[in-house]
Amino acid sequence: MQDVLAANENTAEENAKLFRDKRVLVVNLMASPGAGKTSFILRTIAALRDAYGIAVIEGDLASKVDAEKIKAQGIPSIQINTGGGCHLEASMIRQAVDYLDLDEVDLLIIENVGNLVCPADFTLGESARVLILSVPEGDDKPLKYPFIFKGSDILIVNKVDMLELTDFDMERLEDVVLSLNPDVKIVPLSCRTGDGFDEWLSWIKERLEAVVRPS
C-alpha cells in the first residue's frame, strides 16, 4: 500500500508540473455520493464560462451519465470509469488529459468518485481540494470521516435549502471542522437556489486569476 501511494505521489507531481506549465488551475472535487458534485460543477460552469476556458474529468465506477451532462453544456468532458475502484488516481488523470487541449483550459475540474474515504489518500496533481458535504448527510460527518476534512482547502456545505427539514447545526459543524482543519474555508450554499454561490465564485476566481494572469 505504501508503494502504491508513493507511485501515485510521483505521478501526481508530474501532473502538477504539467498543469503549472500550461497555467491550468485544477480542482479535485470530493464528496459522498449524491452530495451535489455535478450540480455544483454545472452552476460553476454557467458562472465562469464566459471568462475562462473550462474542462471536466468525471470519475465513476460505471456509466457516463455525468460526462454527458457536462458535454450537453458544450464543455469538454472526459469520463473515467474505475471498474470497481473507489477513487481516482494520478495515472488516470495523466491519461485523461491527453484527450484535452490544455492550452484552451484555465480551469480543470476533476469530479472524484463519490466517497469520503479513499479519495483522501490519492492526490492527483490538483491545485485545490474542494470537499462538498450536503446538509441531509448530517453535521456529524467530520467526526466519522476526519481524514478527508483535514486534507481539504475549502468545504462547501451544499443543500442549505434543506436545513429546516433536518437537525443540522451549522455552528456545530463549523466547530468540528475547524478543530480538524483550522485553515479550511467553509462556504454554505445551495446549488438548487444559488444562495451563497457567489462566495464560492469569489474564492475560485481569486485563484484562477493568480494562475491565468499572474502579476
Next chain:
Amino acid sequence: MQDVLAANENTAEENAKLFRDKRVLVVNLMASPGAGKTSFILRTIAALRDAYGIAVIEGDLASKVDAEKIKAQGIPSIQINTGGGCHLEASMIRQAVDYLDLDEVDLLIIENVGNLVCPADFTLGESARVLILSVPEGDDKPLKYPFIFKGSDILIVNKVDMLELTDFDMERLEDVVLSLNPDVKIVPLSCRTGDGFDEWLSWIKERLEAVVRPS
C-alpha cells in the same frame, strides 16, 4: 487483492457458521455517509426490542458517536474504528462478537462504513445485505455504483419526506435497480416520520422468525 478477498471469504464463512449455530440473524447495513443508517437502526430497535434480543456493531473510520447513540438505548453496541479503512472485514466482526453474548442476541445489525464502493466486496458472514439510498442522493446512483446495488437483498429508499424538494423519480429508480438486481425488494420509507417503516419491519420479522423459531 484476490488473496485478501479469498481470506475474507473464509473468515466470513466461519462467522456465518457461528451465527447459524447461535441462531442469530445478521444484517450488513450499507449506505453512503448520511443516508440515515443510524436513524434506521434506532427505529428498528424501538420497534423490535420487546420481541427480540438485539445487538449492534458500528463501523467508522474514527469516533464512537454511533455506538454511544445505540448504547443510550440500553442495547449492546460495539464500535469498530477502521483507522483509514473504507469498509469492515470479516475478521473485524470475528473479533467484535467476542464482546457480545450471542446467546442473548436474535438480531445483530452491523452498520458498515458509509461508502457505496468498498463494502460491496467484503462479505462479513451476514444473513442479509440491506442497502439504504436516501432521496437527496438522487435516483441516478445505481448507474454509478452498480456493484453494491447488485449485491443487496433489500433496498431501503430513505427520506421520502424530502421527495418534493428534489427531482427524485421513484419509478425511474425502481426501473434501474430492478434491471441490475431483479430479486431485490425495494422499500421507500422515512426514518423521520415513520412512513413506510412497517413494510421493512414485516420483511425483517419474517426472516427473524425463520431463524429464531424455525418450523
